[in-house]
Amino acid sequence: MTSSTISSVTATIDHTTMTTPMAMSSTNTAMAMSTSTDGSMSMSSMSSMSFHTSIFDFLFSRGWTPSSRGQYAGTCIFLIVLAVIYRMTHVLKHRTERYFNARARQFARNIATAHLQMDQNAGSFEKSAGEVTIAPERPLQFRNVRPWRVSMDIPLSLIQLVLSGVAYLLMLAVMTFNVGYFLSVLGGIFLGELLFGRFTSNIEGH
Template identity: 25%
Template structure:
């Protein structure tokens, strides 16, 4: 840069100034304009943690922030973005650069890698749930595994309850026809159906929440977490799948009651 002409002249030859030797050049370092464009391009294409650090003025110009640190933070989070080619070249040429060495720290945000990969440093649903060592990763694996097992058990319970409610509705319709259109019985059966609808609502809310949470975990593309989900689903169907046959018995009129569906 033109403002560095004096420094360049002083340090280009053999110099007794120690800073000329300790503060060496960073090959591939982008200009402020280029770094700002990279940051603006990344943050306009997706919402990432760190984008709020640099707010670009509506009328144009540079934001009042440390643009290079923000650029490095974003590229540490998702290094395979096209805008991060300059940052990767810096770190390849100067691995000791402070903004590059932070990428291997457990305090750095996990990388967002959109293909199957291994590793333990991963966001698991929440910003605060990030395994930073093997013990935490194993704990997260078993937590996800048991959630998947529970999901299968809940799914089987819901299918059995639906069968039981169907059988009860058929019996209720027969009772209603025999008793006539008495106001008390009309109100009773109306409340009973409303109660069943409310239970369906609760079942759907819990099942959908768990289902989408498991889907988001598999979308981390972490091999270990992916298999925590599918293994939990498989083990869950191993333990609970046989009980799904109760639904068929209920439809055939052979199931007298379902205590958990009351």
């Protein structure tokens, strides 16, 4: 083996020895940076789970992310209107239920009157002024429950579907922990109750 060959092998060994620690150092640095990045992202996501006043929080999807104060204000107005719709839908369901229940009671009274008239015409029904007829007790039977009807229960179910959908959207807005979104939802509920809350009461007591 010549001296030139020995020198070439020695230079190659020295180069490999110097390169290997550098490569390991680069790998460790990259891993450390990756860990640091993941840690910072985790800390950031953890810190976002508290009330904050950022105007760049997305709503419902990444495509709905305000990029200016005007867009943020428009999003808050949308949440106010959505909360008003929620209260309006709640009142609508309540009024619709009362309307259908009144119809069911009237229908039951009409049937009872028709049966009474039939019995009177047939001469099988006699009742003095002081007589009181008590219907027998029927256990295991719901009282004051109207019968199921397509014309009544399907509209009520659709209203409940809309009500639940709007309620879940408002819940998602509140779960962003954005102070503006949260206050907008509360403000919309207050405004909706102020406008429509009186329709859930009945001064006649019926």
